[in-house]
Amino acid sequence: MDTRHIQYFMAVYEHLHFTKAAEALGISQPTLSQQIRVLEAELGMPLFDRIGKQVVATEAGKLLHFHGGRMLLAEQDAKIAIRELRSSARGTVRLGVLPSDLDFQLVPLFIHFHSEYPDIQLQAFSTIQILEEVLSNRVDIGIALRTPPDKRLVQIPLLSEPYHLLVHSGSVLADRPSITLRELEQLPIVMYPRGFLGRDLVEKVCREKGGFQLATVMETSTAISLLQLVRAGVGATIQPVSLLKQESMRRDIVAIPISDHAPMRHLELIYGSERYISEAHRQLTKWLIDFFSK
Missing domain, CATH: 3.40.190.290 (D-Maltodextrin-Binding Protein; domain 2)
Structure with missing residues (x-):
């Protein structure tokens, strides 16, 4: 699972709007929609229900929001630790x-x-x-x-x-x-x-x-x-x-x-x-x- 996909998902979850999420990410709305479909295909379950213009997170989406946040935090911690290691702050x-x-x-x-x-x-x-x-x-x-x-x-x-x-x-x-x-x-x-x-x-x-x-x-x-x-x-x-x-x-x-x-x-x-x-x-x-x- 690519952390980039998790970042895209988290943006949509936060805004519950694909266009606003795409603008926040700096990518096009079609590209964002495609990447979310790729993630849903990988997981085998829909992450959002699209009811007219409204976007609602599914149960699978809520679970991914919880665990995805932890994944992004772990990635951030790892990068910080490696930066500290490169600067001889720890290790x-x-x-x-x-x-x-x-x-x-x-x-x-x-x-x-x-x-x-x-x-x-x-x-x-x-x-x-x-x-x-x-x-x-x-x-x-x-x-x-x-x-x-x-x-x-x-x-x-x-x-x-x-x-x-x-x-x-x-x-x-x-x-x-x-x-x-x-x-x-x-x-x-x-x-x-x-x-x-x-x-x-x-x-x-x-x-x-x-x-x-x-x-x-x-x-x-x-x-x-x-x-x-x-x-x-x-x-x-x-x-x-x-x-x-x-x-x-x-x-x-x-x-x-x-x-x-x-x-x-x-x-x-x-x-x-x-x-x-x-x-x-x-x-x-x-x-x-x-x-x-x-």
Whole structure:
């Protein structure tokens, strides 16, 4: 049922006169009469009785007046909501981020986003399957490890950074200016479980460049818990130094560069190439690019 037909019907119902209704709509009276006949044929019932020059709404016409008014109101509400969404007044932004970056690095940016867009609901998801989440439209924007070019995606390179050995400030290694990859084999290490992107990236370099596998004394799935284990002296961890970007995270922890064959991570921002991106999405994208470029 075309809402244009509903608008024509509502005008006739209001005026109970085809000529006056046609003038109010800015169309000819024959055109209006034809459109009402089309609507009546679609519904299978007459909407008006024409008694001489008088027009009277039938029971079907009265029912359509009630429901048609609600239909036009719903259409108006939808248009207003979409206009508000286009102007970033409301809506939802879904962001997929690797666990290590979501734990604490991006929280200040989320707070800033809320202050600028208080009516936008920001949903941030921790996931290691960011590419799949973006392609399946379960998230709008993703921060992921760099992948080969994909026509389905807009891919914006972010930072590239080496992994460091993070140790407790009281460790015998704390004063070392650097450490070699092979030395990591002999250290008590705390890491993410296998299957996490960061763990698999480090393991690949250790295997291919050092000829060994990491021997972990403990594994946990969050960056915060890894840093807590380092502070407790349970072991060292191999992570991007950006985990220590916040001053509170640097307390009692020293980052030691790996002098040879340091694992590297290359991050990129991704979203669907055919997705509609609102102003709030674009602004969040800009802030994310700025954040990771610092």
